[in-house]
Amino acid sequence: EIVMTQSPATLSVSPGERATLSCRASQSVSSKIAWYQQKPGQAPRLLIYGASTRATGIPARFSGSGSGTEFTLTISSLQSEDFAVYYCQQYNNWPPPYTFGQGTKLEIK
Amino acid sequence: EVQLVESGGGLVQPGGSLRLSCADSGFTFSSYSMDWVRQAPGKGLEWVSYISSDSSTIYYADSVKGRFTISRDNAKNSLYLQMNSLTDEDTAVYYCARENHGRYDYWGQGTLVTVSS
Numbered sequence: 001e002i003v004m005t006q007s008p009a010t011l012s013v014s015p016g017e018r019a020t021l022s023c024r025a026s027q028s029v030s031s032k033i034a035w036y037q038q039k040p041g042q043a044p045r046l047l048i049y050g051a052s053t054r055a056t057g058i059p060a061r062f063s064g065s066g067s068g069t070e071f072t073l074t075i076s077s078l079q080s081e082d083f084a085v086y087y088c089q090q091y092n093n094w095p096p097p098y099t100f101g102q103g104t105k106l107e108i109k
Numbered sequence: 110e111v112q113l114v115e116s117g118g119g120l121v122q123p124g125g126s127l128r129l130s131c132a133d134s135g136f137t138f139s140s141y142s143m144d145w146v147r148q149a150p151g152k153g154l155e156w157v158s159y160i161s162s163d164s165s166t167i168y169y170a171d172s173v174k175g176r177f178t179i180s181r182d183n184a185k186n187s188l189y190l191q192m193n194s195l196t197d198e199d200t201a202v203y204y205c206a207r208e209n210h211g212r213y214d215y216w217g218q219g220t221l222v223t224v225s226s
Contacts, residue, residue, distance in 0.1 A: 055214065
């Protein structure tokens with residue numbers, strides 16, 4: 001099973017600043033990684049897939065990069081609605097499981 | 110508009126059973142693989158089970174294998190999860206999710222399953 005490790009566990013950033021979240025895979029997952037945003041009491045929402053493709057309706061301030069084992073989600077200028085928990089997920093191996101990282105909580109500084 | 114609506118959660122005693130449903134609309138349900146993903150209170154996301162579009166391929170997480178059964182009815186646009194021999198470790202919000210080439214592009218709102226005596 002591929003293990004996904006996210007860092008940091010908690011990130012404190014001020015509104016308007018840039019946030020950089022990291023995700024590392026225990027083995028290569030090519031570019032088959034997705035990022036999700038989850039707010040309290042809500043279901044996760046797909047932000048990025050294929051490591052760098054924004055999902056439908058996702059603002060351009062969200063961007064993803066990386067391949068192989070190292071991936072980054074960047075939020076260029078934080079808005080109040082961006083403070084949430086973010087998960088990465090790999091979907092490279094078959095059959096499942098498609099494993100998730102443990103999450104990064106993005107909080108207001 | 111794509112909608113996934115789970116139901117069937119609730120309080121159940123250890124060793125008991127529960128059947129979750131996920132009613133789907135706004136897309137061609139029979140064309141997509143579907144999954145169940147759960148989230149224990151205050152914890153991260155855990156994949157539970159996968160079913161292909163025609164039900165021919167099914168997978169389970171080791172933690173639920175032999176106890177949970179995933180199924181679907183394409184005529185009713187519905188996904189199901191039969192959960193037996195429940196333990197307190199199964200306490201979680203259960204989400205159904207549409208799988209689109211590996212990524213989960215739509216999620217239901219979740220249904221809470223609480224296993225407790």
